[in-house]
Amino acid sequence: MVRAEAAEGLRLLSTDGLVLTWLDVFTATPLAGNQLAVVHGADALDDDTMQRFARETRLSETTFVQAPTADGADYRNRIFMMAGELAFAGHPSLGTAVAVAHVRGEHAARYVQQTPAGLQPVEVQLTGRSARASMLQEPVVFGPQLDPARVLGPLGLAAGDAHPELGPQVVATGVPQVVALAAEATALDRAAVAQREPLAALLGEHGAVTLYLVHWDPATASATARSWFVEPAAVTEDPATGSAAGTLMAYLHARTGAPSVTIDQGVAMGRPSRLECAVEADRVRVGGEAVVLAEGRVHL
Numbered sequence: 001m002v003r004a005e006a007a008e009g010l011r012l013l014s015t016d017g018l019v020l021t022w023l024d025v026f027t028a029t030p031l032a033g034n035q036l037a038v039v040h041g042a043d044a045l046d047d048d049t050m051q052r053f054a055r056e057t058r059l060s061e062t063t064f065v066q067a068p069t070a071d072g073a074d075y076r077n078r079i080f081m082m083a084g085e086l087a088f089a090g091h092p093s094l095g096t097a098v099a100v101a102h103v104r105g106e107h108a109a110r111y112v113q114q115t116p117a118g119l120q121p122v123e124v125q126l127t128g129r130s131a132r133a134s135m136l137q138e139p140v141v142f143g144p145q146l147d148p149a150r151v152l153g154p155l156g157l158a159a160g161d162a163h164p165e166l167g168p169q170v171v172a173t174g175v176p177q178v179v180a181l182a183a184e185a186t187a188l189d190r191a192a193v194a195q196r197e198p199l200a201a202l203l204g205e206h207g208a209v210t211l212y213l214v215h216w217d218p219a220t221a222s223a224t225a226r227s228w229f230v231e232p233a234a235v236t237e238d239p240a241t242g243s244a245a246g247t248l249m250a251y252l253h254a255r256t257g258a259p260s261v262t263i264d265q266g267v268a269m270g271r272p273s274r275l276e277c278a279v280e281a282d283r284v285r286v287g288g289e290a291v292v293l294a295e296g297r298v299h300l
Helices: 004-009 047-057 091-104 148-155 186-190 196-206 242-256
Strands: 018-025 034-039 062-066 075-080 108-115 118-127 130-136 141-145 169-172 176-181 211-217 222-230 235-238 260-265 273-280 283-298
Touching (some): 018 091, 034 091, 047 062, 047 075, 062 091, 075 091, 091 130, 169 242, 186 211, 186 222, 211 242, 222 242, 242 260, 242 273
Parallel strands (some): 034 062
Antiparallel strands (some): 018 283, 108 118, 222 235, 260 273
């Protein structure tokens, strides 16, 4: 049975508009991490309205909380980029769970969110406006291994910048990503997208959301990362990509046996983020901190 009491708790539609929560995710510091706008009680909104509002926010993702339609789910999470809806995403999943707990006044919660990718368990600890959240992403699906020159070329890098043993690959833990490990950390400093078309062609060919460039240090179980996705008219760098962090963890575990990794991302953008990943059975857990930045209502 769908959890009716949870669904009722999210029906926040009123004559005063819809409740809106604005968060920074994968950080404990306001105005860092990755931004997210969450619209609650969005059952009456059609897809076009949700898409247009996502473009209005101009954020990498905007989410809309609806009553669940799947057995066992607490709520349905609709995730929109400016270019369209996503089947799954990382920081919008964690941030939405934090927003739901905040609106409900819950300090500790375990939810099951419904997305087109499936059902994902999410855990939240909330103290005031600060939170820690983690989630189990979908079981890993490994796609093709890719030519380093083809992958790194759109970033202005050469095939020789790729890790000599850990080559690029398409990996999904909910949605496909292109994971590319660099041999040296300096490659991340030099990476820059000069033209949209080569990156769009690479991602489009594999149905991938981002190109995730990483330097991994096995001695410290840590990594630094940068991530790029394609919008309708431009290429945008993402300050924290939870879904790609999950694919990196799955990749490293399969290739090297690594059980965990802590990823720093967004530093080059001035929005530092930290993502914590670990393997649990056939899934990857991705977590981090979040902070509620603003609250209000939106009239759609």
